[in-house]
Amino acid sequence: MKDVKVLGPGCSRCEVTAQMVRDEAAKLGLDVTVEKVTDYALIAGYGIASTPGIVIDGKVVHAGGLPKPDDVARWLVT
Amino acid sequence: MSADMSLTERKPPRDASPLAWGLATLAAIALWFVIYAQLSPFSQWLVARLPVEPGSHLAEAVTFFIYDTPKVLMLLTLVVFAMGVVRSFFSAERTRALLAGKREGLGNVAAAGLGIVTPFCSCSAVPLFVGFVSAGVPLGVTFSFLIAAPMVNEVALGLLFALVGWKVALTYLGFGLAVAIVAGWVIGRLHLEGWLEDWVRNVRASPVELPPNGMTLVDRIRAGLEAVRDIVGKVWMWIIAGIAAGAFIHGYVPEDLLASIMGRDAWWSVPAAVLLGIPMYSNAAGIIPVVEALLAKGAALGTVLAFMMAVIALSLPEMIILRKVLSLKLIAVFVGVVASGILAVGFLFNALFS
Numbered sequence: 001m002k003d004v005k006v007l008g009p010g011c012s013r014c015e016v017t018a019q020m021v022r023d024e025a026a027k028l029g030l031d032v033t034v035e036k037v038t039d040y041a042l043i044a045g046y047g048i049a050s051t052p053g054i055v056i057d058g059k060v061v062h063a064g065g066l067p068k069p070d071d072v073a074r075w076l077v078t
Numbered sequence: 079m080s081a082d083m084s085l086t087e088r089k090p091p092r093d094a095s096p097l098a099w100g101l102a103t104l105a106a107i108a109l110w111f112v113i114y115a116q117l118s119p120f121s122q123w124l125v126a127r128l129p130v131e132p133g134s135h136l137a138e139a140v141t142f143f144i145y146d147t148p149k150v151l152m153l154l155t156l157v158v159f160a161m162g163v164v165r166s167f168f169s170a171e172r173t174r175a176l177l178a179g180k181r182e183g184l185g186n187v188a189a190a191g192l193g194i195v196t197p198f199c200s201c202s203a204v205p206l207f208v209g210f211v212s213a214g215v216p217l218g219v220t221f222s223f224l225i226a227a228p229m230v231n232e233v234a235l236g237l238l239f240a241l242v243g244w245k246v247a248l249t250y251l252g253f254g255l256a257v258a259i260v261a262g263w264v265i266g267r268l269h270l271e272g273w274l275e276d277w278v279r280n281v282r283a284s285p286v287e288l289p290p291n292g293m294t295l296v297d298r299i300r301a302g303l304e305a306v307r308d309i310v311g312k313v314w315m316w317i318i319a320g321i322a323a324g325a326f327i328h329g330y331v332p333e334d335l336l337a338s339i340m341g342r343d344a345w346w347s348v349p350a351a352v353l354l355g356i357p358m359y360s361n362a363a364g365i366i367p368v369v370e371a372l373l374a375k376g377a378a379l380g381t382v383l384a385f386m387m388a389v390i391a392l393s394l395p396e397m398i399i400l401r402k403v404l405s406l407k408l409i410a411v412f413v414g415v416v417a418s419g420i421l422a423v424g425f426l427f428n429a430l431f432s
Binding site: 007013046 | 283402
């Protein structure tokens with residue numbers, strides 16, 4: 001089970017990103033938990049400077065702008 | 079090999095070769111110039127066929143609207159596309175790494191310049207601010223970035239270029255950068271780190287190193303198209319509303335009506351324009367067509383530029399967002415310093431170009 005966190009204050013891009021992670025995980029048949037982190041102090045704690053960010057099992061894989069669905073799939077399987 | 083085979087082997091456009099994408103982009107740009115060159119004759123041809131009296135107020139307003147709307151939208155599309163491609167080479171994290179530990183002075187200059195090309199959205203302003211400061215980017219340098227990023231943007235520059243000309247667009251670019259550099263430097267000199275909200279000072283995070291995103295040429299062209307879809311898709315209504323207002327001013331407001339209120343001789347008009355601009359919130363898209371019309375009716379360029387900068391750079395919604403990281407005192411200093419800079423630009427410009 002992978003633990004995915006989507007970092008962002010709740011703008012529309014963050015919503016889209018969270019949904020993209022869920023969709024890609026469903027396509028791959030992966031069991032994931034997707035948690036949205038909206039608290040600014042917690043977001044800052046991950047060391048990113050732009051949102052939305054994606055953290056998989058504690059590791060930051062993306063920051064800033066919408067990710068590409070292909071990349072999300074790649075991050076989920078590795 | 080049968081014909082069926084070659085059909086199934088034909089790749090979908092999604093995976094087309096970089097060469098095909100490059101050629102298609104060049105062809106699209108060439109087509110853009112062909113259409114653009116036809117806009118003026120087309121609008122005259124169209125207006126001549128409308129049941130309006132030539133030379134009347136209505137005809138003037140309609141011509142302005144019919145010519146300017148496609149012109150502005152086309153120029154904006156081109157500029158936004160180009161900036162979208164340029165921005166794909168930058169990221170907030172990379173900019174932060176470039177600015178971390180930079181001395182003030184040179185750091186302010188670099189921050190303002192990078193503010194133009196780094197992808198930035200106002201909903202990201204707080205994470206960006208905290209991410210910069212906690213990674214050792216000096217406070218004043220961070221402010222230079224945060225002032226330049228929204229103020230000197232491709233929509234403002236593209237529209238100024240389209241409606242008022244490249245000289246004014248370049249001037250806006252130069253003075254916008256100057257305000258960001260000087261205001262950030264002044265804030266840095268004041269040593270106000272203690273005026274940040276407590277939690278910001280307590281953030282201890284090691285800046286992440288993201289793996290290179292391995293973007294190809296095709297990805298960058300796509301990023302440009304995405305920017306067009308995103309930005310032009312969002313602002314086109316504002317532009318049309320703004321051009322309609324501008325068309326009305328063009329057709330019906332008498333020449334030089336504004337010269338006495340917003341002209342060069344009315345010194346108080348610059349501070350008045352800045353004060354008026356601070357609480358107003360509009361993106362560049364809505365305000366610039368009006369700016370163009372004001373200029374045409376005798377308003378002084380410095381006054382109008384000061385108004386525009388105040389509207390774009392100092393907005394209430396952004397301050398509410400920044401209140402999460404800055405104390406009220408620091409926000410007051412920020413507004414005061416930036417407003418003074420804009421004021422100086424207005425006066426200087428009116429004095430220089432008289």
